[in-house]
Amino acid sequence: MSRKRDITGGLFIGVTAFSALLIIAVIVILLVVIIIGGKGTFSWEFLTSFPQDGMMKGGIFPAIYGTVFLVLIMSIAAVPFGTITAIYLTEYASEKSILAQSIRFAVRTLATVPSIIFGLFGLGFFIKFVGGGMDNLFLGGQLKWGQPSILWASLTMALLTLPVVIVSVEEAIRTVPREMREASLALGATKWETILRIVLPGSRSGIMTGTILAVSRGAGEVAPILFTGAAYYLATLPTSLSDQFMNLGYHIYIMATQSANVDKTLPIQFATTMVLLLLTFTLNLTAVIIRARLRRKTK
């Protein structure tokens, strides 16, 4: 009896440990394959030059530039909006009010919507409805805003990353001790003065964490920008919000599926993947570190 139990127990340890190791193995294999495939192409030159010869040679600078541009505009839209929403949810809405519960439900739902749906929404709402409407209203129907651009792609991406910002900021606001709010109120500060001068500065690291997580998500997602602004190839960098742009994730997709000679672009694909991974890993790691510090501080 007991021997049988021992064997079952041992087996169970083996199965769980194997599953855990499998995950590590997947990551390691993924990284090794990418690094081996990309290291020959990866160079300073690669990061700073334009693609050449039908994207079979040259670098990925426009894609890096476009990605950075995208997440910048996205952050400018998502961070203030998400922060303000989080303030409303934590400071003003009563937990049980129907409005607060609907907002929370909407935020949760937004977080589970497949990213391609955001892309379609961006196309329908931002480009056709808002952009097209702006063209009709201000430009007499001349096409400028009613087509894919970095602005609409950024706003679409902002919608996708909004839940990340809201949740992070909410969490941070809740870590600001009640005693500090009371101290401020007892000194004759109004509620909004307390929020502005005590609660928000106290939530700085949470706002930062939320921003970084949103940026890292936005840098990696492709589906939302597929119809809303990403371009296959551009000879010049985007200079205006109504321009289209190149993007790292989209660039990988293009080279892997649309290239004239997929095998020839393989080293560039690996190297681009390396850059994208490096970017998102670094961002996520920074967010994790800031969050860990924040948690330690509140304990």
Place this chain on the structure above:
Amino acid sequence: MKETKIKTRDLTLYYGAKMALNSISLDIPENEVTAFIGPSGCGKSTFLRTLNRMNDLIPTVRITGEVLVDTLNIYDKQIDVVNLRKKVGMVFQKSNPFTKSIFENVAYGPRINGINHKGQLGEIVENSLKKAFIWDEVKDRLHDSAMGLSGGQQQRMCIARTLAVEPEIILMDEPASALDPISTAKIEELIFELKKNYTIVIVTHNMQQAARVSDLTAFFYLGELIEYGKTKKIFTTPDKKHTEEYITGRFG
């Protein structure tokens, strides 16, 4: 007897359906120290917090009766809570400095009241810290974080922060309960100084402290005001048996 600064009439407070204060009527004189004593949960802190309407922050609280500060009913609809709290300052049980420099902590109140002139702020900060007996300890590090101060220093800085708003009344909610004996002695000495210019109401768990610092003592039990009078009398010949039992440590 000095003039009455705060007067409550039939003050009753509910947390939801639970009555926490039952019809409290008492007069607090100007420029004296009034202590509230009683076992945990007797309502003394809750009562203190009705005096600057800090209980407003708890949504389930319901209050009936009157609190008059200088004959003004502070629960009147026309009362501006912000002005009330400038006049009735508060020091909390746990020292609660902002995560800012010492200077910015003390300057916080004046700043929100629109004082931005550097020299004027500096003067207010210096005077407030001096009044709270902490100037000499911090004058060389005004721009360091207040979090680096010891617990006792933090609490005196919080008192300075309260003084910077120029209140007339200071409510203290067990201000020394988390401090060591030396820091406690400093706070008590400070209270003794401050009563010359301020009306002080202090909640304390420490009977000796009440006896040492206060002129008047109110004993609360289960949301009721059991006895209120001169501290000397309460601690030597209380009228109520209950008070005597609590003071002599037979329950509590």
